[in-house]
Amino acid sequence: MLGGLRSSAERHFLGRHRSGSVFSLRVSHSPPKRRASDRSFDLSVIIPVYNEEPNVRPLHARLHAVLGDIGRSYEIIFVDDGSKDGTFAALEELCAAHSTTRAVRLRMNRVQTAGLAAGFDHCQGEVIISMDGDLQHVPEEIPMFLAKMDEGFDVVTGWRHERRDNYWTRRLPSKIANWIMRKMSGVEIHDFGTTFRAYRQRVLSDVHLYGELHRFVPALLSGVGATIAEVRIANPDRGAGASNYGISRTFRVVLDILMVKYLISYSQRPLHLFGGLGMLFVFVGVVLGFYVLVMKILGNPQPLLNVTVLTWMVGLNMLTIGVLSEMILRSYYEGQDKKIYAVDSVIGGDVGPSSERGSNLIDRAVAGASN
Known part of the structure; x- marks a missing residue:
């Protein structure tokens, strides 16, 4: 299934997706070490927010209560994607009051993918939960994700099986896009659009997010052998404020689907x-x-x-x-290690990104090849 070569500078190995396409991964042989001040946690919760001042405090309170009962070490990371209201001021208060809470402030508003990428780079948990900051993702459902992860899956993604959004502008386009994505990626999940997911840190080590590819992380991870499960989640109304999504996003999703299909099936054989x-x-x-x-x-x-x-x-x-x-x-982002976001400031906990990702999945692949 996987084969690899090891050199002094890097490890390079090939694999085959179940669709028959060949993919290639290259990882540093000697990854940079985590700073001595860095700590590791059992769980990191990442919440990108944009103009969510009314929602961040109640969301944090619910998260703090749920995570405190789980019995695992945790951190909560809010990523403020250039909010223009008082969102970051509210986050400063939360970080000052809770040592488990951190906030990353981006210099300008980009896309949700940038917020997630910043959260992934700064988190230190072995299991990473991503969710929205508008209270449409229920914190009390996090234990359900963790229970599924304990069964041995690498990724657990939510399924909004009873959505309350407008049928014509949100639900129908979503059904069509999800059907197309299932057929093109070979990943049998129902809801590619939700960001309410759980990941093992090690499988995210070689995922480079840019554009608006955050919706398709399960498809990209499936291409490198990650095991994926799905759990049903609720879809309540927003806590406050207005949605930052519009109908124009549907057309961008269609283009992203074509790009993901290309990355999975043809990135190594464009001819x-x-x-x-x-x-x-x-x-x-x-x-x-x-x-x-x-x-x-x-x-x-x-x-x-x-x-x-x-x-x-x-x-x-x-x-x-x-x-x-x-x-x-x-090639620009990966070859030069460029980021799709610019950090303005980081507050709370350890200030700085985790510089090392777990590479257990890569190590197993290389070890299997050497055997």
Whole structure:
């Protein structure tokens, strides 16, 4: 299933997704060490927030009560994604009053993916819970996620099986997008859109988030062998404030689905995709060109057909440029270790990101290859 090579500078190994595509992972042979001041926790809870001043205090109170009863060491990390209200002031109060609470403030509002990426980089828990800050994710359901994790799964994701959102603008587009994602990724979960999930820290070590790929982390992790389970969760109304999501997000999701399919199936063999499409369009172009030529000889030219062919070719070029741009962006962030967020300040607990991710999954793969 997995094979690997070890060198003095890095470890590199290949694997095969169940769809048949080959993927490659490269990890540092000698990862940077965690600072002496860093502590590890059993559990980290990450909450990206944006203009959630009315919700952060009640959410924190409920989290503090639930996590205190679990009997595991924990930390709560809020990531303020450039809020314009009093959200960060409320977080400062919470961090001053509770040693288990930390807050990361980003310089400007980006996307939810940036907030999650910042939380993943700064957390120190062996199990990581991600959730929204609008009270639509129920803190009291966290023990259910942990119980499922204790069965041996690497990822546990929520399923909002009884959503209360508007059917036409939220639920119907979500059903369509989830169906497409299941078919294209091969991951049989019902709800790719929720961020209420639990991860083992070690499986996140080689996930590089950018754009809006946070929705598809289970699909990306499935490609490196992570085991995934699903639990049903409630979907109450927002605690206060207005939703930061709109209908335009649906169209961006469709493009992200295409990108995830490419990353899973063709990232290591782009010529199979683009070469096959190129040959197909060349063949179609030759056939249509022959047809237009015959019609012209017979005195019945077809100008609209020429316009149609031109439109298809322009569309193909635009899609190709889009995918190539994504590849360049991915190489830029991963090759230079660039971040998709800029931190303004960190308060509470240990100030700084955890510099080492657990690599047990990678170690097992390399050890299995050496055996």
